[in-house]
Amino acid sequence: MDLGLIMELFANLSLGFSIALTTTTLMLAVIGCILGTMIGALPGLGPTNGVAILIPISFTLGLDATQALVLMTSVYYGAMYGGRISSILLNIPGDEPAVMTTLDGYPMAKNGRAGDALVLSGFASFVGAFLATIGLMLLAPMLAQVAFMFGPAEYFALYLLAFCTLGGLGSNNQAKAAISVCLGLGIAMIGVDSSTGMTRFTGGNLHLFDGIDFLVAIVGLFAITEIFVFIESHGKETAIGVKLEKISIPIKEIVYTRWTVLRGSCIGFVAGLLPGAGASIGSFLAYMSEKAIVKDNSSFGKGDPRGVAAPEAGNNAAAGGALIPMLTLGIPGSGTTAVLLALLMTLNITPGPLLFTERPEVVWGLIATLLIANVMLLILNVPLVKFFTKILQVPASILLPGVTMISFVGIYSLTGSHFDLLLMIGFGVLGYFLRKFSIPSVPVILGILLGGHMEVSLRRAMVLSDGDWTYLLSSPISIGLWVAAILGFVAPIFLKSILKKPTPNQ
Amino acid sequence: MSDRLIGIIIALMALAFFASATQLEAPFFSDPVGPKLFPYFISIIAFLASFRMIIMPDEKPTWPVLSTFASLGIAIIVLVFYAYSLRPLGFLVPTALCASILSYQIRPKYITSLITGISLSIGLFIIFKFLLGLGLFAFPRWIWG
Numbered sequence: 001m002d003l004g005l006i007m008e009l010f011a012n013l014s015l016g017f018s019i020a021l022t023t024t025t026l027m028l029a030v031i032g033c034i035l036g037t038m039i040g041a042l043p044g045l046g047p048t049n050g051v052a053i054l055i056p057i058s059f060t061l062g063l064d065a066t067q068a069l070v071l072m073t074s075v076y077y078g079a080m081y082g083g084r085i086s087s088i089l090l091n092i093p094g095d096e097p098a099v100m101t102t103l104d105g106y107p108m109a110k111n112g113r114a115g116d117a118l119v120l121s122g123f124a125s126f127v128g129a130f131l132a133t134i135g136l137m138l139l140a141p142m143l144a145q146v147a148f149m150f151g152p153a154e155y156f157a158l159y160l161l162a163f164c165t166l167g168g169l170g171s172n173n174q175a176k177a178a179i180s181v182c183l184g185l186g187i188a189m190i191g192v193d194s195s196t197g198m199t200r201f202t203g204g205n206l207h208l209f210d211g212i213d214f215l216v217a218i219v220g221l222f223a224i225t226e227i228f229v230f231i232e233s234h235g236k237e238t239a240i241g242v243k244l245e246k247i248s249i250p251i252k253e254i255v256y257t258r259w260t261v262l263r264g265s266c267i268g269f270v271a272g273l274l275p276g277a278g279a280s281i282g283s284f285l286a287y288m289s290e291k292a293i294v295k296d297n298s299s300f301g302k303g304d305p306r307g308v309a310a311p312e313a314g315n316n317a318a319a320g321g322a323l324i325p326m327l328t329l330g331i332p333g334s335g336t337t338a339v340l341l342a343l344l345m346t347l348n349i350t351p352g353p354l355l356f357t358e359r360p361e362v363v364w365g366l367i368a369t370l371l372i373a374n375v376m377l378l379i380l381n382v383p384l385v386k387f388f389t390k391i392l393q394v395p396a397s398i399l400l401p402g403v404t405m406i407s408f409v410g411i412y413s414l415t416g417s418h419f420d421l422l423l424m425i426g427f428g429v430l431g432y433f434l435r436k437f438s439i440p441s442v443p444v445i446l447g448i449l450l451g452g453h454m455e456v457s458l459r460r461a462m463v464l465s466d467g468d469w470t471y472l473l474s475s476p477i478s479i480g481l482w483v484a485a486i487l488g489f490v491a492p493i494f495l496k497s498i499l500k501k502p503t504p505n506q
Numbered sequence: 507m508s509d510r511l512i513g514i515i516i517a518l519m520a521l522a523f524f525a526s527a528t529q530l531e532a533p534f535f536s537d538p539v540g541p542k543l544f545p546y547f548i549s550i551i552a553f554l555a556s557f558r559m560i561i562m563p564d565e566k567p568t569w570p571v572l573s574t575f576a577s578l579g580i581a582i583i584v585l586v587f588y589a590y591s592l593r594p595l596g597f598l599v600p601t602a603l604c605a606s607i608l609s610y611q612i613r614p615k616y617i618t619s620l621i622t623g624i625s626l627s628i629g630l631f632i633i634f635k636f637l638l639g640l641g642l643f644a645f646p647r648w649i650w651g
Contacts, residue, residue, distance in 0.1 A: 060640055175558035179516055182552035186523055189548070193541045196533050200541060201526060224585070231581055231611045232570050397613035398622050401605040404585070405630055412592060413640050421589035429582065436567045437512055455544040459537050467538035 009137070016364030019066060020372055028063075028071045029369050033376045036078020041388050042399060043086050046095030047079035047279075047319075048335040048442075049222035053403060055215060055343050056410030065347045066365045072343055073323075073366060074373045076336055077129060080279065080319045081377050084121045084312055085385065086392055089114060089244065097279035097315035100287040104300065104307030111303050116250040120305055121312040122381040123254055126374060128265040128313035132320025133370045135269050140356070140363070143328040147353035150329075152460035153472050157481035159454040162275040162331045165488035166443055169281055174493060176439045184447015185454070187212055194452065195459055207419040214342050214448045216411055216420045220427025221434075221441050222339075223407045228432040230400045244389055249382070250305075257309040260290055268314030272321020274488075278334025279318040286314025320370070327351050327363060330453070335442040338449055345449070509563030516556035524549035577611050584608065596645040597634075602627035 019025060039050030051072055058068045083098030088105035101121060108117040150158070167177030190201045191211025202208040267289055268282035290310035291297045300307045322333030323340075330351040332338040344351055349362060356363055381388070411424055434441050458472075465471030473479055527545035570578075584607050591600040606623025610616070634640045 057638060061638055173564060175555040175562075176564075178555040179552055179559070182520075182548050182555070185548045186545070186552070189545050195537055196541050198530070198533065198541060200530055200545070201523075227608060228578055228581060231577055231608070232574055234612060234614075395613065397609045397619070398626070400612060401608040401622065402626050402630070404608060405601055405605055405626060408585075408588060408592065409597075409630070409634055409640070409642070418589055418593075421592075422586065425582065425585045425589065428585075432578075436569070437509065438564065438567070458544060459539045462538045 009141075012141075012360060012364045013137070013368065015360060016366075016368030019361055019365035020070070020368035025067060025070050025365070025369065026372070028067055029074045029373045030376060032071045032074025033078045033373055033380055036075035036080075037082035037085075037377065037380055037388055038078075038391050039075065040079035040082020040095055040098075041085040041391055042082075042394065043090070043092045043392075043396075045226075045399070045403065046083070047076055047097075048095075048339055049219075049226060049403075050079055051075055051336055051339045051343075052215075052218045052222045053407050053410055055339070055346070056219070056414040057406070058343075059346070060410075060413045065349055065359075066362050068343065068347060069340075069362065069366055070369045072340060073370060076340065077316075077319060077370065077373050078377055078380075079336075080129070080316050081122065081125050081381050082388065083315070084125065085118065085388055088117045088121065088308075089389060090392060097283045097318070098311075099280070100283045100311035100315075101308060103287065103311075104302070104304050107301070107303035108305065108308060113303070114244045115247040116253060116305075117308050118244070118385050119247060119249055119382050120253050120257065121308050122378065122385065124257070124261045124264065124309040124312040125316040125381070126378040127261045128268055128316035129320055129374045129377070130371075131262075131265045132269050132272065132317040133367065133374060135317075136320050136324055136370070137367050139273075140324050140328050140367075143324060144353040144356040147328050149477065150353075151475075152457040152464065154475065154478045154481065155457040156454060156461055156472065157478040157485065158275070158329060158331060159450050159457065161481050161485040161488060162446065162450070163443065164485040165275055166446060167440075168489040168492040171438075171440045173438070174489060176437070177443055180434070180439050180441065180443040181447050184444040184449075185451040186447075187217065187444070188448050188451025189455075194456060207417070211452075212423065212448065213415060213420060214445070215346065215414065216424045217427050217448050218339055218342060218445055219407045219411055220424040221431040221444065222335075223403055224424060224428025225431030225435065225441075227400050227404050228428060229435065230396050244386065247383070247385065253305045257306050260294075260306045260309045261313045263293065264290060264310040264313030265317040268317030269321040271314070272318030272333055273324055275325050275329075275331045275333050278322055278337070279315040280334075282318025282321070283311035283315035286317075287311040327355060327366075328353060330450075332446065332449070335445065338442065338445050341449055342445075508566050508569070510560050513556045513559030513563070516559070517553055520549040520552040520556060523552070581608060581611055594646060597631055597642045598627050598644050601630065 039045045040047060054072065054075060058071055063071065079095060080097065083093060083095040084101045084105065087093045087098040087101040088109050091102050091106040093099040093102055105117050105121065163181045167174060167181055171177040190208055191199065192209060193200050199209055264286035267286045271282035271285050272278065287307065287310050290306055291300050294306065322337045325331045325333050326337040326341055330341065332341045341351065349359065408421060411420055431441050461471055473482060524546060527542050530542050532540040532542065584604050588600055588604040602623045605626040606619045609622040610619035631642065631644060635642050
């Protein structure tokens with residue numbers, strides 16, 4: 001990297017900090033971090049549905065684009081931190097990426113070292129998120145430069161890649177993932193066709209002419225579904241919690257796991273970069289590779305500190321990495337970044353290479369906030385972790401009705417239509433059945449979000465080439481993306497035995 | 507067996523989507539692809555994937571007992587009622603009612619659910635109205651014009 005680029009980076013960063021260090025922005029970041037950690041810690045509320053129910057509310061607050069983005073990404077980073085708390089203390093992952101943390105975190109807590117596990121994992125989270133934010137800072141502008149070379153054919157291949165990797169990695173049954181993608185794409189087709197101005201698949205219903213609002217679908221699928229699931233299970237996730245005695249800083253363990261944390265961060269970051277992979281895959285790969293690399297892995301699963309540090313570094317690094325394809329290409333790497341993309345689209349910000357040249361204040365303000373938020377989160381999650389463990393005592397019978405009411409008011413204040421509320425309930429029911437049949441619901445969201453863009457890029461490519469289909473494969477970039485897409489979908493079928501997830505301890 | 511049934515339903519849905527797409531009329535000056543082709547692709551892929559579900563179904567999911575289904579049905583009715591009552595009946599009463607019922611459905615204790623519902627209703631109203639500044643009405647507008 002030559003001097004000019006470094007100067008540019010510092011100029012951009014100082015722009016970012018000049019935005020992030022205003023009182024309002026800082027306040028929003030603090031609120032976001034606290035809310036995020038709470039959302040992450042509460043079983044039944046994860047980063048995806050947490051961010052989803054907060055989006056309509058952040059609109060009604062009248063925040064501008066940068067402020068809304070700062071609030072939501074702080075929640076996002078915070079939830080990644082918070083997920084570990086209930087994993088360690090209750091053996092219930094607070095959110096999906098924290099599943100791997102239960103494997104060694106809970107045994108460690110049972111051995112009377114809950115405090116050490118929380119501090120160690122908090123520190124690992126910090127390192128993972130910090131390194132990923134640095135990576136975001138360095139890599140995103142470069143990727144934005146590459147993205148300038150993308151035409152409609154390349155974008156079409158890129159969307160295909162996102163769907164294929166998400167379907168391939170995110171589900172055990174590729175057919176079900178494909179159905180889920182098709183469901184989302186099909187829903188995206190409803191409404192006015194942007195190229196011809198004619199309506200499609202509305203059945204003559206006036207409410208559907210504008211299409212289905214993706215926020216309605218997101219809140220329905222992620223928040224309303226949860227109430228049905230909890231009514232079925234009667235919230236009987238009353239695992240025996242572990243008492244938290246006192247908090248001290250296990251310096252010896254932090255030094256001992258330094259390479260583990262670094263390795264986990266790198267693996268997580270790369271996993272986050274892949275479109276469709278995201279934080280769950282990041283923490284999974286970080287844990288599995290750590291177990292494979294170390295010489296003596298007999299204590300893994302029995303409370304090994306390395307088994308706590310690796311997945312936490314991995315999932316927080318993946319959370320940062322997943323922001324890169326979302327910001328530079330408009331392709332979300334995970335469920336939560338898909339929700340953040342929905343936020344950007346509603347704010348009329350089009351992610352992509354132009355974002356970096358036209359709205360630098362949004363991008364760099366966001367990056368500066370992430371750096372600040374990460375330090376705040378370390379403070380919240382290490383000395384103040386005791387406060388958040390209290391939140392775990394909120395029973396599901398209070399939490400879930402509350403979440404449902406917030407969802408209703410949020411969507412209603414955003415769209416002001418009863419029809420959208422009914423649609424949201426419909427999506428909630430759909431989400432319940434999808435979960436019963438283990439059909440993943442994140443591809444549905446991605447399909448609704450990206451379906452329109454995917455079709456437009458295909459049609460533009462065909463206009464440019466005058467209907468010549470070979471145009472889709474005419475550049476090295478698009479050929480590479482097509483190959484990656486097919487591999488991403490097919491390879492997991494053969495790697496199933498290797499990628500088999502270890503079962504959580506009982 | 508569940509998987510097979512849902513596979514057949516999805517296959518039928520894909521066919522219906524395909525059929526509905528054939529009815530779309532392309533305008534005279536259309537692009538080379540037109541509005542039909544992408545929906546065709548979607549329905550074909552969904553149709554093929556549903557076949558995989560019919561031929562190689564996964565294990566049957568654990569379905570809840572009939573009474574649980576009934577309570578899920580009640581929950582849906584409560585939510586639909588809530589969607590329609592929010593504007594004419596004001597915020598407080600419908601919210602307290604719905605939150606109580608949902609809370610009872612998760613943990614069947616009368617008094618606790620009622621307290622939960624009422625406190626959620628009042629608490630959320632204060633947050634929404636005074637902290638976030640939403641234009642909510644506490645009671646029906648015909649009481650206070």
